[in-house]
Structures are given as structure tokens and as C-alpha cells.
Amino acid sequence: MEKLAEAIYGGLLSGSVLGLMALGLTLIWGSLRMLNLAHGSLYLVGGYVAWTLINWYDLPIWPAFVVGVVAAALVGLVLQITLINPILGKPGWDNASLIATVGASIALESIVLLIFGARVKQMPVALEGQFTLGTISKANQGLLIIVAALLSLFLLSAFLRRSRHGMAIRAVSQQTDAALLMGIPTRQIFLIVMVVSAALAGLAGVLLSSIFYLTPTAGFNPMIKALVVTIFGGLGSIKGTIWAAYIIGLLEAFLIVYMGSSWALPGLFLFMIVMLVIRPNGLFGLGEMQRL
Amino acid sequence: MLKVTDLHAGYGDSEVLHSLSLHVDEGEAVIVLGPNGHGKTTLLRAISGLLRPTAGNVELNGTSLSHLRAEEIVAAGVIHIPQGDLVFPEMTVMENLLMGAYRIEAWRERKQKFEQVFHLFPILAERKNQLARSLSGGERRMLALGRGLMGKAQILMIDEPSLGLAPLIIEQLYETIKEINQSGLSILLVDENADHITVADRVYLLESGVLVREGSAEEMLRDEALLATYLG
Numbered sequence: 001m002e003k004l005a006e007a008i009y010g011g012l013l014s015g016s017v018l019g020l021m022a023l024g025l026t027l028i029w030g031s032l033r034m035l036n037l038a039h040g041s042l043y044l045v046g047g048y049v050a051w052t053l054i055n056w057y058d059l060p061i062w063p064a065f066v067v068g069v070v071a072a073a074l075v076g077l078v079l080q081i082t083l084i085n086p087i088l089g090k091p092g093w094d095n096a097s098l099i100a101t102v103g104a105s106i107a108l109e110s111i112v113l114l115i116f117g118a119r120v121k122q123m124p125v126a127l128e129g130q131f132t133l134g135t136i137s138k139a140n141q142g143l144l145i146i147v148a149a150l151l152s153l154f155l156l157s158a159f160l161r162r163s164r165h166g167m168a169i170r171a172v173s174q175q176t177d178a179a180l181l182m183g184i185p186t187r188q189i190f191l192i193v194m195v196v197s198a199a200l201a202g203l204a205g206v207l208l209s210s211i212f213y214l215t216p217t218a219g220f221n222p223m224i225k226a227l228v229v230t231i232f233g234g235l236g237s238i239k240g241t242i243w244a245a246y247i248i249g250l251l252e253a254f255l256i257v258y259m260g261s262s263w264a265l266p267g268l269f270l271f272m273i274v275m276l277v278i279r280p281n282g283l284f285g286l287g288e289m290q291r292l
Numbered sequence: 293m294l295k296v297t298d299l300h301a302g303y304g305d306s307e308v309l310h311s312l313s314l315h316v317d318e319g320e321a322v323i324v325l326g327p328n329g330h331g332k333t334t335l336l337r338a339i340s341g342l343l344r345p346t347a348g349n350v351e352l353n354g355t356s357l358s359h360l361r362a363e364e365i366v367a368a369g370v371i372h373i374p375q376g377d378l379v380f381p382e383m384t385v386m387e388n389l390l391m392g393a394y395r396i397e398a399w400r401e402r403k404q405k406f407e408q409v410f411h412l413f414p415i416l417a418e419r420k421n422q423l424a425r426s427l428s429g430g431e432r433r434m435l436a437l438g439r440g441l442m443g444k445a446q447i448l449m450i451d452e453p454s455l456g457l458a459p460l461i462i463e464q465l466y467e468t469i470k471e472i473n474q475s476g477l478s479i480l481l482v483d484e485n486a487d488h489i490t491v492a493d494r495v496y497l498l499e500s501g502v503l504v505r506e507g508s509a510e511e512m513l514r515d516e517a518l519l520a521t522y523l524g
Contacts, residue, residue: 164394168394171394174381174383175378175380175381179380179391180363181371181372181374183367184394185361186363
């Protein structure tokens with residue numbers, strides 16, 4: 001019973017963070033048709049900027065978190081303008097965008113390594129204390145992460161459903177030519193998508209680095225898992241991605257609790273392979289046709 | 293108001309439109325008739341900026357549109373309703389219409405625009421919360437037209453409104469187009485068959501990327517032999 005509670009809590013926690021990471025990937029895939037392999041580095045930017053402000057400049061935790069998220073968004077903006085825009089709409093976009101984003105991630109990781117070194121850092125927790133859930137006792141920070149993630153997911157989906165720009169993001173991803181004919185400036189929309197997605201990655205970085213350590217390669221694992229989530233959820237589908245994040249988060253937590261943590265990644269990949277065999281188009285079976 | 297002069301356009305090395313000139317006056321409805329594959333869609337795409345013309349000029353009320361991007365051409369008031377509708381499939385009818393009013397000037401007036409569109413196409417009001425992909429072919433065509441009307445159009449360009457629809461719906465659609473034109477909006481329509489040229493004031497015949505004839509709808513109708521030659 002205790003194990004079960006442990007697994008469910010762990011699953012909700014990692015599902016929340018996966019959701020934040022994966023939604024960013026899915027937004028970019030849905031609108032730009034680009035696999036953003038620099039997504040993990042944006043996670044790093046969020047984490048390290050917040051850590052630096054707290055430890056080197058004695059900023060309180062909450063403002064530091066906000067600045068971390070904003071910094072990640074800004075780096076996303078710069079990446080889009082300097083790297084992505086020049087190759088957008090040119091022949092060979094698929095390969096070019098992959099190489100550009102891999103390049104950006106290598107560069108960002110190296111910068112982090114040069115400034116901070118390889119030694120692990122830990123973010124202080126924003127919310128001290130413990131709460132008890134039946135027989136298990138957990139850190140309040142975990143609860144904060146779950147609430148923050150759910151809130152962000154809710155705000156994002158409201159933005160996409162209700163606001164003029166949010167709807168335009170969906171329009172561009174569903175039918176680019178028609179969006180152009182409505183006078184929607186696609187490049188500006190791509191920029192918004194990149195900034196939102198980078199902010200989500202930054203938020204994941206900020207929230208998670210108090211649980212996991214910060215290292216120059218710390219963004220890699222969350223990104224790979226988020227990739228599994230987006231593929232599982234059907235690339236480009238918002239609803240699918242959110243469901244997939246929690247399913248995969250729970251799966252991972254159950255693997256860790258019942259089989260040991262070394263099973264987590266191999267188990268996930270095994271699951272993804274089986275999944276791709278059974279439902280090649282993802283959880284909701286919509287695949288290429290389904291966009292944001 | 294819309295003036296196209298010596299327009300050349302094409303895809304890659306193959307030129308589709310060769311030195312094409314036409315004009316649409318204020319409040320006028322003009323049809324460009326021509327067989328499939330002779331450049332009708334290319335003409336509209338070149339005017340709306342989806343395709344960059346290789347030479348020539350497009351003017352709206354004396355201002356050149358040739359170097360503007362597609363979204364700026366929309367802002368200027370040239371609205372293109374594409375062939376095959378291109379609705380946003382995973383968005384509701386309401387959301388599709390809202391996207392037609394994306395430009396901020398139109399967005400501010402979206403409430404009045406809704407009323408106009410729902411008045412012209414009552415079926416869209418009934419279906420307003422349905423996803424566009426669940427609509428019938430005729431309803432989709434109405435949605436595409438309605439979406440175009442949500443913008444601040446000075447001229448509406450319509451690509452083959454009758455394509456793939458049942459005869460009864462086609463009749464209704466052209467009636468509505470006529471109504472839209474009578475409310476004062478200029479219309480440039482491209483069509484493959486001559487069945488509905490009476491909605492237009494003037495007709496051009498397009499053949500192999502060149503305009504070969506121009507005349508009023510009545511003149512063209514009297515010259516049925518000519519229509520038959522061009523359109524089989």
C-alpha cells in the first residue's frame with residue numbers, strides 16, 4: 001500500500017514535469033515541423049540562471065525562479081531569430097533544423113560547462129517542509145511542482161483556445177496557406193511559439209533542479225523522456241501530450257518503485273517500441289493529420 | 293480599384309502566366325474563365341502574395357502590392373478564398389471565422405461581422421460549435437466564404453466556388469456571391485465553366501496563361517460559340 005502511494009505520487013510528479021517539457025516540444029513540432037533538440041539546453045538555462053541569482057547574487061528564491069524562466073524564453077527568442085529564421089522555408093528544412101538545434105544545444109552546454117564547471121549544483125527548495133499522505137511523507141516542493149505544472153498546462157491550453165494569438169498558433173499548424181491568407185504573420189507566430197516553449201522548458205528546469213542536481217548535461221534526460229511523451233501522445237497533439245505525460249510519468253514511477261530505478265529508462269523505451277508497433281500514430285491515433 | 297499589369301508568374305523554371313493584365317473596378321464583379329491548368333489559381337496566388345510574381349505589377353487603389361508579404365496584402369484589403377476551402381479542420385466554425393478576422397482592425401469589429409456572416413449563411417450559426425472537419429462539402433465552402441468576409445475586404449477573390457458541390461448548393465452559393473457583390477464589395481472570381489457568368493459584370497477568357505478576350509457577361513453569352521471553343 002505504501003509502495004502504491006509512493007508510485008502514484010512519483011508518477012504525478014514526474015508526469016507534471018514531463019508535461020511541461022513535452023508540451024514545448026509538441027508546440028514547436030506542431031507549428032514549425034521541427035524537432036527542437038535544443039529543448040534540453042533551455043531547461044539548463046532556466047535552472048542555471050535561477051541558481052546563479054540565488055547563490056551568487058543572493059536573490060530570494062521566487063524572483064530568481066521568475067528570472068530563470070524569462071531567461072530561457074529570451075534564449076529561445078535569440079535562437080529563433082539567429083538560427084531558425086534564416087533556414088525557415090528553405091529546401092532541406094528537416095535536416096537543417098535538426099543540425100541547427102543540435103549545434104545550439106552543444107554550444108549552450110559548453111557555455112554552461114565553461115562558466116560553472118562540471119561539479120553538480122543543487123537548487124534550494126522553494127517550499128520547505130513535508131506533508132504526509134497516509135503513511136508516506138513527502139517534501140512540499142513536490143506538491144509545488146505538481147501545482148505549478150498543472151497551472152501552466154491549464155493557462156497554456158486557455159491561451160491556445162481563447163486568445164487571438166493562441167488560435168492563430170493552431171491555425172498556422174493546421175493549415176499554413178490558409179493562415180497566410182487570413183493575414184496571420186507566420187514568422188511572428190513561430191516566434192511566439194518558440195518563446196512560450198522555451199519558457200516552459202525553463203520552468204521545468206527551475207522547478208526540477210531542486211530535486212535533481214544541475215549539471216551541464218542535466219537537460220538531456222528530461223528532453224529524451226519528453227520526446228518519448230510527444231511521440232506517444234501523437235506528435236503535435238496538445239491533449240495527447242498531456243495524457244501521455246501522466247501515463248508515462250506513472251509508468252516510470254511504477255517501474256522505479258517495483259523494479260528498481262535502473263529499469264526506468266530501458267522500460268520506457270521498451271514501452272515506446274511496443275507502442276509504436278501497435279499504434280504508430282500515437283495514443284490518439286491521429287498522427288500526421290492531427291495538429292495542435 | 294484592383295489593377296494587374298504585365299504580370300508574369302510561375303513555379304520554378306516554368307512560367308504559367310505570361311504578361312497578364314486585368315482590372316476590377318469599384319463594386320464590380322469580374323470572372324476569369326479558363327480551363328483547368330491554364331493559370332487561374334496561379335493568378336489569384338500571385339495577387340495574394342502566396343506566390344511571388346516574377347515580373348509585373350499589382351495595384352490596389354493606386355498603391356502597389358507587388359513587394360508586400362501575404363499578410364500585408366490581406367491587411368490592404370485583398371482577401372483570397374482559396375480553392376478546396378482550406379478550412380482549419382481541428383477548429384470550430386466559430387474559431388475558423390475568428391481567424392478570418394485575425395487582423396486587429398477586423399478583430400475589433402468581429403461582433404458585427406459575425407452577424408453579417410450568419411445572416412448570409414444561417415447554417416454556420418447552427419453549426420458554430422462544431423469542428424470544421426465534421427462539416428459537409430457545401431458547409432465548408434460557406435465557411436471558407438464566411439471566413440473571408442470576416443476580414444476587412446475591399447475585394448474578394450474567389451477560386452472556383454462550385455468545385456465538387458451538388459447543383460442545388462452551387463445555385464445557392466452563386467446567389468449569395470451576387471448578394472455580397474450587391475452589398476458593394478468588389479469580386480474577382482475564377483471559374484472553369486460558364487454556367488454562372490451572369491453574376492459578373494465583366495468576363496475575361498484565360499488560355500495558356502494569357503487573357504485572350506474580355507467583354508461584358510451579356511456579350512459573352514451571346515457568343516456561345518466562342519465560349520464553347522474555349523471551355524469545351
